[in-house]
Amino acid sequence: MQRRTFLKAVAGSSVITTLDWLRWFRSFGVPGSSKELGIATAAAQAATEPHYLVYWFQEGGWDGYSMFNPLDTRNDATLVIPAGTLNPNPSWSDQLYRPSGYGTAPNDPPKTRGNVTYGFLAADGMASLANDLAVVSSHHGNEFHSGGRWDYHYGKYNHSLSAKRGDDERTVMQAFCEAYGASTLLPHVSWHRWLSDGELSLANYPEGTGYYEKLGPPYAHTLYGKLPEDMRNRLRQIQGLTANARDARIRSFVDDLHRNFVADRNSESVKAFASAVQIHQSLVGGSVTVDPNAMFTDSALRAEFAIQPADETTSAAVVNGNPARSKESPNTNVQAMMAYELMTKGLSIGFWIESRDVRGFDTHFPRRGVFQYSNPRGQQNQLGRMKKDLWGPLLAFVARLKSTPHPVTGKSYWDHTTIVLASEMGRMMGADASSILQSAATDADKYSQIMDQDVCQHWLVSSVAFLGGTVLGNRQWGRVGTVTQDAIPLMPDGTLDPAFDPVTGLMRSGAAQSPNSFVSDCGHVYATALYLSGLDPDGLRSQGKGRNTSPAMRFIKR
Numbered sequence: 001m002q003r004r005t006f007l008k009a010v011a012g013s014s015v016i017t018t019l020d021w022l023r024w025f026r027s028f029g030v031p032g033s034s035k036e037l038g039i040a041t042a043a044a045q046a047a048t049e050p051h052y053l054v055y056w057f058q059e060g061g062w063d064g065y066s067m068f069n070p071l072d073t074r075n076d077a078t079l080v081i082p083a084g085t086l087n088p089n090p091s092w093s094d095q096l097y098r099p100s101g102y103g104t105a106p107n108d109p110p111k112t113r114g115n116v117t118y119g120f121l122a123a124d125g126m127a128s129l130a131n132d133l134a135v136v137s138s139h140h141g142n143e144f145h146s147g148g149r150w151d152y153h154y155g156k157y158n159h160s161l162s163a164k165r166g167d168d169e170r171t172v173m174q175a176f177c178e179a180y181g182a183s184t185l186l187p188h189v190s191w192h193r194w195l196s197d198g199e200l201s202l203a204n205y206p207e208g209t210g211y212y213e214k215l216g217p218p219y220a221h222t223l224y225g226k227l228p229e230d231m232r233n234r235l236r237q238i239q240g241l242t243a244n245a246r247d248a249r250i251r252s253f254v255d256d257l258h259r260n261f262v263a264d265r266n267s268e269s270v271k272a273f274a275s276a277v278q279i280h281q282s283l284v285g286g287s288v289t290v291d292p293n294a295m296f297t298d299s300a301l302r303a304e305f306a307i308q309p310a311d312e313t314t315s316a317a318v319v320n321g322n323p324a325r326s327k328e329s330p331n332t333n334v335q336a337m338m339a340y341e342l343m344t345k346g347l348s349i350g351f352w353i354e355s356r357d358v359r360g361f362d363t364h365f366p367r368r369g370v371f372q373y374s375n376p377r378g379q380q381n382q383l384g385r386m387k388k389d390l391w392g393p394l395l396a397f398v399a400r401l402k403s404t405p406h407p408v409t410g411k412s413y414w415d416h417t418t419i420v421l422a423s424e425m426g427r428m429m430g431a432d433a434s435s436i437l438q439s440a441a442t443d444a445d446k447y448s449q450i451m452d453q454d455v456c457q458h459w460l461v462s463s464v465a466f467l468g469g470t471v472l473g474n475r476q477w478g479r480v481g482t483v484t485q486d487a488i489p490l491m492p493d494g495t496l497d498p499a500f501d502p503v504t505g506l507m508r509s510g511a512a513q514s515p516n517s518f519v520s521d522c523g524h525v526y527a528t529a530l531y532l533s534g535l536d537p538d539g540l541r542s543q544g545k546g547r548n549t550s551p552a553m554r555f556i557k558r
Contacts, residue, residue: 017219018185018272050406051533052343052417053176056332057192057354057424058390059149060361061141061458063121063382064426066099068463069137069480069487070110070119073429075102077370077377084447092433092450097370100378107381114474121382124391129398131474132467134556138478138487138496139520141425141462145359146199148424148522150211153194153352155548156523162204165212170220170546172526173350177220178545179535181349183272185238189225189342190352191329197358198319216545225338225351226328228296228312235292235347290345296338305337305396317358329356333393340400344413355389361427368451379429379456390421398467415469418532420525426462429485431455461486464525470532472558478520481505489517494555523550532557 065071076095081088088095101107108120113130125133142148150161153171170178173188181187194211195202213222225231296302311331316324329335335353342348363369363380371377401414409416431453436446461480467473477494480487484505489497496502497517507513518524527537531552540546 018183049534050349050408050416051176051180052349052351052413053173053529053533054339054351054353054417054419055152055173055529056390056394056419056421057149057152057352058361058386058422059145059192059197059355059424060357060359061145061148061425061427062361062386062423062462063099063119063379064423064459064462065429065480065485066102066107066119066382067121067426068118068135068465069139069426069461070117070122071480071482071485072109073098075378076430077374077379081371084443086437086443086446086450092367092437093430096429097365097367097379097455098429099381099383100374100376101381102378106383116474116476117479121386124387125394128395129467132398132471133473133475134466134471135476136464136466136478136520136553136556137476137480138490139463140460140487141423142522143425143458143460144199145197145362145424145458146194149192149194149197151522152422152424152525153211155526155546156521156550157547159547161200162209164208165215166547167215168544168547169212170215170540171211171222172529172546172548173352174216174220174222175537175540175546176530176533176535177350178216179540180533181219182217184219184347184349186223186234186342186348187219188222188350189339189348190222190354191225191327191335191356192352192354193224193325193327193329196325196327198317198322198325224328225335227314227330228334228338231338231342232292232295235290235295290347295341295345296334301337301341301400304400305333305393307333307337315357319359325358327354327356327358329354331356331393332389333396336393336397340397343417344404355385357389360385360389361423363456364454365456366452367431367455370455371451379427394419394421411469418466418468418470418529420529421465421467422522422525423462426459428455428457428459431457464520466528466532466556468532470534470558472556475556477553477555479505487519489513489519490553491517492555494553520553521550523548524553526550527552528554528556 073096075098076090077097079088079095099107103109106120106123108123110117110119111123113126116126116130116133116135118126118135142151147161153173154169155172173190177187195205200210215221311334313330314326314328316326318324332353332355339348339351339353361382365373365379370379374380398414401417402412404413405411406413406416433450433453436449436453439446441449478488478490478496479502481501481504486505488500488502488505491497491514497514499511499513500507526548527550530537530540531554537546537548537552541548
């Protein structure tokens with residue numbers, strides 16, 4: 001059988017996958033001489049440089065004005081206003097409520113380190129990562145939880161959440177793993193459940209709609225990481241693979257390994273072979289480096305990620321009166337540790353790490369909550385949650401990546417990795433009471449309604465940050481206006497649109513917004529993540545591998 005004929009004959013696919021090779025190895029051993037195996041490894045290494053992509057997502061909508069789109073404002077939660085007052089100074093509509101204790105350590109006003117101005121929620125990260133972070137402060141999220149989370153996966157284009165996904169749609173991780181993951185055993189590992197937040201009816205989203213795991217080739221499909229024991233069980237199953245109906249066809253390929261490797265060294269089948277050799281040797285070889293029973297159990301590694309027994313459990317929440325839902329995920333420190341091991345053991349390349357709790361930031365504090373429920377007065381402070389869910393595990397993860405050399409390139413894993421930090425939205429600092437004050441209600445009812453107003457609502461103004469080996473760190477792109485409290489548009493080179501005052505955010509007298517300026521969104525993040533990872537997002541779209549239409553922010557690349 002000719003090689004091309006053989007490749008086309010393998011279950012209708014042009015590629016022999018890593019999993020196919022592992023099945024073969026399990027039954028018949030690894031074929032070829034040491035010279036031929038060396039050629040396979042060299043061919044795979046010549047074909048592509050390693051790439052890893054990590055999205056670190058803070059689900060629920062963070063307090064962006066205390067994060068990476070910082071503003072220094074009054075904290076009117078400290079005002080003492082007599083009960084029943086309808087016209088205080090400042091007015092109810094103009095009052096701004098910041099987190100409890102805002103203005104005093106550790107809840108300090110915005111600070112500047114290097115080229116980046118940041119709020120107190122980002123202080124723990126900036127202390128170590130200031131030179132690595134590229135912050136985009138001119139950014140808009142989505143004021144709809146499920147829609148926003150969907151957008152950050154899929155990018156920006158016309159779509160219906162409940163429609164069947166098209167063959168050309170891809171999440172950012174599916175597009176990345178389709179490009180780089182053919183020769184990896186478990187390329188795409190995610191810890192999220194798009195429908196977990198309770199906004200949407202499960203019955204309205206059958207398989208193939210909403211977030212769909214099975215877009216692109218099978219090796220790029222979403223594999224949910226779940227708990228460490230779940231992943232260990234999956235690896236145990238792989239270790240026990242047996243031969244299947246493809247064996248005779250694969251034998252035809254291995255009969256002349258040398259010729260096949262030399263003739264087509266960039267073949268996905270060759271890269272998959274080299275990957276399978278490495279994985280097989282790790283799983284069942286003499287020098288075992290991947291023992292499923294030992295994965296995620298190393299005491300030193302667990303100590304670095306500060307893992308406690310409670311971190312390896314799941315959590316569930318009731319939202320909008322719906323049955324309790326869970327992401328079936330451990331805490332982010334466990335997710336990060338698992339991602340590090342899967343990455344450095346050569347098993348996975350793409351990861352979506354997401355805070356375990358459902359709607360963790362979604363407090364929706366009413367005014368009476370700001371004044372009466374919190375002590376000291378203010379919005380609920382997210383600092384503890386950010387330390388636990390983001391900065392603690394992220395700092396451990398980055399430190400490990402920087403200190404671990406890649407076995408092929410000799411560079412660190414950090415040099416080959418892109419990390420994206422995001423949340424689907426920001427939070428408001430107040431609420432407009434004018435419609436209540438102008439109503440025909442009694443003064444007592446008006447006051448009660450004002451006290452019940454949600455002053456921590458969803459808000460599109462947010463921020464995003466990138467870090468990794470190809471990122472131009474210690475940079476901040478854009479800002480929010482002190483008066484508008486909105487993102488100031490960016491020019492294509494990353495500078496602020498000159499039509500806007502760079503401090504207040506107001507449009508200058510007689511000016512007009514540039515037709516080329518923009519406020520970044522989830523689609524820009526999607527394209528930029530791929531671009532930083534060595535891919536052409538426009539080219540992928542033209543090939544039917546994703547529909548995102550927002551361009552990459554190329555100024556972020558080093």
